[in-house]
Amino acid sequence: MRYAGPAGMDLEKMAVPLENICSQCDYKGTPDCREPECLMGFARRVLSYAVQKGLLDVPGASSLIPKGDFKHYYPEALVPALAETCRQCKECRDNHTPDCVVALVRSSVEYTVLSDSIPYPGSVFMYLARIKEQNPELAALLAGELSKKG
Amino acid sequence: MGDGIFRQKNGMVAIDIVASCGVMTPEQLSGLARLSEECGVFRIKLSTRQTLVAVLDEKGAGRLVESLPGLGLKVSPYGNVVRAVKACAGSSALCPRAVGEALALGIEIQDKYLGMEVPKDFKIAVAGCLRGCTDPYCADLGIVSSGREVFDVSIGGFGGSSKPLHGEVVARRIKREDVFLLIDHVLNRFRALGEPGEKLGRAITRLGLTPFLPPAGVKEAQQAPPDDFVKFLED
Incomplete structure (x- = not known):
């Protein structure tokens, strides 16, 4: 039997690059690894919760993104995670909500490298254009990553 | 009727x-x-x-x-009554996109208001997210889940006729119980001010939105993430 599925998103695929980032983190496996206070940890928990509950939106969850996580992340490590959110994004345009699971992961990743989260325009192409305005190097890395086969 | x-x-x-x-x-x-x-x-x-x-x-x-x-x-x-309520599958059991329990609300609204007399047929549409599969802005009264237990409400829309109208949002993020207060209020005002055979949207065009705005007790609720998500995050 073929299921139409919730807009055909693969949330588990989004978790893979996040796990790679975590595995390289100095805090991994130490008492200082506190997921709710870590942007990557938050993103991973959002995905786990969404998969467990069968949800694609978590109303109000964007207010819990731990913006106080100032750990250093290398852009090269983050780009695969950001690219996967672009691949999974269904380009809802007017129907975009910041509490969408994909948006929650994307915003969490953005806060690690950008001074502020980019208001998502509901379209990957327009999103890339906005990243380019704020961080041309990141936009180039992301465009390169997206040109690879996902 | x-x-x-x-x-x-x-x-x-x-x-x-x-x-x-x-x-x-x-x-x-x-x-x-x-x-x-x-x-x-x-x-x-x-x-x-x-x-x-x-x-x-x-x-x-x-x-x-x-x-x-x-x-x-x-x-x-x-006839000129509150008609069958149109509600989407919006519920935690049926739709992964639903942000609130819209279907249960729609059923309760229908149980309470179906058949009530009004100056002109009154259609209610309830949607579980802003995608609005039931076209809430094309209903006399449209309700859209904007959080787990909070809803946006628009009034005055109708999709039919040669001059369709989109409803205007009169309340954002109001609690479930306040949705019923607001429907009571709108229906009372419509019965008092609407002319026979006049759609609510036309009455609003004639009189302005003010007479139909929510009563003082209906206020925007604070957005809070689901408790089980907060617990899941902290465990």
């Missing part, structure tokens, strides 16, 4: 049957199928308002109508 029973051009009779916003149990569906066969129903059509229209010869119509309550169904009221 009348019942949704219509003489058809082909001489048959159409009976508009209403369930809980289109939700039926297998027993209701199979019971209706058996009853339809016994009453000689020719065809059953799903309507845009999530009702079922059974078309049959007049001789079987009386028995069909009389037997519907035994299945937990009834003939939909028709």
